[in-house]
Amino acid sequence: MYSIKMRASKDGKHISGAERIVNKEEIEEVAKELIRRALTHENGTPDFINLKIEEIKENITYINHLPIKTIECKNKEEAREKARELLRNEGIPDELIDYAFEIIDKGGMRGAAILNLRGERLEPDKERGVRVKNIDTTKELKEKILKENLGTERTVDAIAIASKVIHLGVIAELCTSDNKSYTTGYVATKKGYFRITNLKEYGENGGRVFFVKNDVDIDDLIYKLENKPFIIK
Ligand code: PML
Known part of the structure; x- marks a missing residue:
């Protein structure tokens, strides 16, 4: 391949x-x-x-995609409360959730910030973040997402990232789009990929945060996020 x-x-x-x-x-x-x-x-x-x-x-790892669920919210306040609930359920403290929202709202990073549960930023380049690479989805999954209206083209790209990071032991991911007009974001955990509408307002910045355990082997995780090939089915 x-x-x-x-x-x-x-x-x-x-x-x-x-x-x-x-x-x-x-x-x-x-x-x-x-x-x-x-x-x-x-x-x-x-x-x-x-x-x-x-x-x-390298050998390619094939994994199933996280189950996709869309949570419709009428505004950003409701959407952020939903995201907060999902993150709290994974043991992420409120102060850290606030910090993660600050990071994604500031925007400007091409990759993700990585936060441990003490609130320390672990990505070596704080401006750029860590980019998840060497991933793809099967044609079948792409078609399923689009035909069954489970999401959009952006969902197809994002489900690959989210499924890989959760498989590699990341506790949860919080994401809003860097596209200013795309307001649906998501929280991913081992329970699923939760699309949340209105997670930011039109015109706002976006970003990604990965929450990891305090004892994470960060070099190994970053190596795998960037280099280990995954196909999501
Ligand atoms: C969705 O499934 O609709 C949310 C996708 C967020 C994509 C983030 C991005 O644009 O990179």
């Missing part, structure tokens, strides 16, 4: 990125698809597109 990664930018500013894990026979078609995605992104037309194709030497 091969990993294909695309990232696109304009004037040095990131516009879009995506990745797929495919058979040799699919490389050409998927490369074209990713280039099209870069050229038609809502954030604008890129002046730089990077496409990286490499053979995956």
